[in-house]
Amino acid sequence: MTDILRPHAEQAYADELAALAGADDRERPAGWRLSPWAVVDYLMGTELADGTVITPKYVGSRRLMEIAVATLATDRALLLLGVPGTAKSWVSEHLAAAISGDSTLLVQGTAGTAEEAIRYGWNYARLLAEGPTEQAMVASPIMTGMREGRLARVEELTRIPSDVQDALITVLSEKTLPVPELGTEVQAVQGFNVIATANDRDRGVNELSSALRRRFNTVVLPLPSDAESEVGIVARRVTDLGRTLDLPQTDASEEIARVVTVFRELRGGLTEDGRTSLKVPSGGLSTAEAISVITNGLALAAHFGDGRLGPADVAGGIVGAVIKDPVADAVAWSEYLETVVRDRQGWKDFYWACREVG
Template sequence: MTEQTILRPHAEQAFAEELKALAAVDERPRPASWQLSPWAVVDYLVGATLPDRTLITPKYIGSRRLMEIAVASLATDRALLLLGVPGTAKSWVSEHLAAAISGDSTLLVQGTAGTAEEAVRYGWNYARLLAEGPSEGAMVPSPVMTAMQQGRLARVEELTRIPSDVQDALITVLSEKTLPVPELNTEVQAVAGFNIIATANDRDRGVNELSAALRRRFNTVVLPLPASAEDEVRIVTQRVADLGRSLELPATEASAEIARVVTVFRELRSGITEDGRTNLKSPSGTLSTAEAISVITNGLALATHFGDGELGAAELAGGIVGAVIKDPVADGVVWAEYLETVVKQRKDWKDFYWACREVQ
C-alpha cells in the first residue's frame, strides 16, 4: 500500500520529518529507550521553531505546562491517565506522545465493554496450542506485553469502558513491571522505557470506575476544553485543513464559518451568550471541539460535491443541527429557543437562521 492510499497515517508517519528534525538538534538528556528528550517531546506537541528555522507544527493548542506534566509523568515509574470530557484531544495527545517517545503509536488497546483480559495480557493461537501445547510460539502477545518487551509505550483508550476485572490485570504490570505467564511458569519483565498512557472519558463516570489500587498507579492529567474561542478556532481550522487534504477536498476560505460554529458550540456548552447578556439552556450532548471539526468537514464535503465549492450557512445547517439535537424532544426545545432568542437577533446571521429553520 502506497502512502497516497492511506486515509489516516499514524502520527509517526505523518510527522516523520518533524520528528527527524527534532532528533537531529536535540542535545538534552533522553530517558532510556526514548527517541527524544522530554523537552523535545513537548516542543513536538505544542510547536516550535528550530535553530535551522524548521517549523514544528503544534499538535496540541493549549497549556505547555500541562504537556510538560504529562511528559514528566511518563519519565517516572507511574503511568499517565489523560482525563477529560469527549473531544478534548485525549486520544490525539496519547497518539502523539507515543509517536514522539517510542516512534510507534500502534501498540493500542481499544477499551470497550467487550474488551477481554487477553487484550491486556496475552492470548493463544489455538491451532498451535492444540498441536504443541502451551509454548512461546503459541502465545499471542497483547500490545501491553509487546511494549514491555520492547521498552515502548502502550496506549489504553477509554480505560473506564473496560470491565473492572480486566482493568485489574494492569495492576501487576504497573506496580511490579512484570507480566506473569503461569502456563509457561515464566514472566515477562518490562524493559526500560516501558510505560502506559491511558485515556478516560469524564462522561463515563460510574460505568467502570477505576479501583483505588489501579488509580494510585496513574498520574492523572485533566485535559480541559479550549480556554478561548480563538484557541478553539485555531484547533478546528488546523484539523479541518489536515482532514481536507487527506479527503482530497479543495482548500477554501472558511474562517468566518468556523468562527460561527465555534461560537454556537461554546455558547450552548456554557449556557450563556458570548456577550454575557442571555442565559441559555444547554443540550444533552457535549458539543466538543471534535464535533465542530466534523460539522465543518461535512459542510466542506457538501459544498464540494453538491454546491459551488464555498462553505456557507446552507452547508453547515444540517451538521450543526444533528450535533446539537441528540434527544429529539429535550434538545429540540433547547435548539429552537437558541435559534429564536439568539441566532435570529444577529443581523449577520440571517442566512444561518433560515438555513437551520429549513433543515428542521
C-alpha cells in the same frame, strides 16, 4: 503514504520527528527517541535553529504537557482525563510517536474488551496441537511494549470492565506480566510505560478501583479556554483533513467562527455577551464535533454546491450535533434559534438554513 486515509503520527510527522532528533542535544531517558524537552516542543510547536518549523499538535497549556511527559519519564503511568473532544487520544498518539517512534501499541477499550487484550491470548490451533508454548502465545500490545521498551496506549479505560482493568495493576506496579501457563514472566525493559485515556462523562460506567487509580498520574485536559484558541484548533485540523480527503481549500473562517460560537454558547448555557441564559443540550458539543461539522460542510460544498462553504453547508451538521435527545435537545435548539440566532446580525442565512433542515 498518499493513499493512506489516516497515517499514524510517526508517519505523518516523520520529517518533524527526524529534525527534532537531529537537533536534540538534551539528555534522553533510556529507550526514548527524544528528550522530554524535545517531546514537549513537538507537541506545542516551535522553530528549530535551522529554520525547521515544528507544527503544534496540542493548543493549550505547555505546563500540562510538561507534567504529562515528566510522568512518562518516571515509573508512573499516565491517565489523560477530560470531556469528549479535548484531544486525549490525539495527545496520547503523539506522545507515543515522539517517545517510542510507534503509536500502534493500542488497546481500544469497550464493554467487550477481554483480559487477553491486556495480558496475552493464544493461537488455539497451535495450543491444541502443541499445548501451551511460547510460539502458541499471542502477545497483547501491553506485553509487546514491555518486551521492546515502548509506550502502550489504552483508550477509553473506563469503558473496560472493572475485572479486566485490574489486569493492569501488576503490570503498572511490578512492571511484570506473569505467564503461569509457561511458568515464566515478562519483565518490562526501560522505555516501557502506559498512557491511558478516560472520558469523565463515563463516570459510573466502570469506575477505576482505588488500587488502579493509585498507579496513574492524572492530567486533566480542559476544553479550549477561549473562542480564538478553539477556532485555531478547528481551522488547523480542518485544513489537514481537507488535504487528506481532497476537499476544496476554501476560506472557511467565517463558518468555523460561527460553529465554534454556537457550540461554546450552548455548552456554556450563556451567550457570548453574557446577556441570555440558554438551555444546555445533552451532548458534549466538543471541539472534535466542530471539526466534523466543518469537514462535512466542506464535502457538501464540494459535491453539491459551488465549492464555497456557506451557512447552508454547516446547518445540518450543527443540528445533528446538538439534537442527541429528540425531545429535550430539540426544545433547547429551537429556543436558541428563536432567541439568539434569529436576530443576530449577519446570521439570517444561517437561521433559515437551520430552520429548513430542522
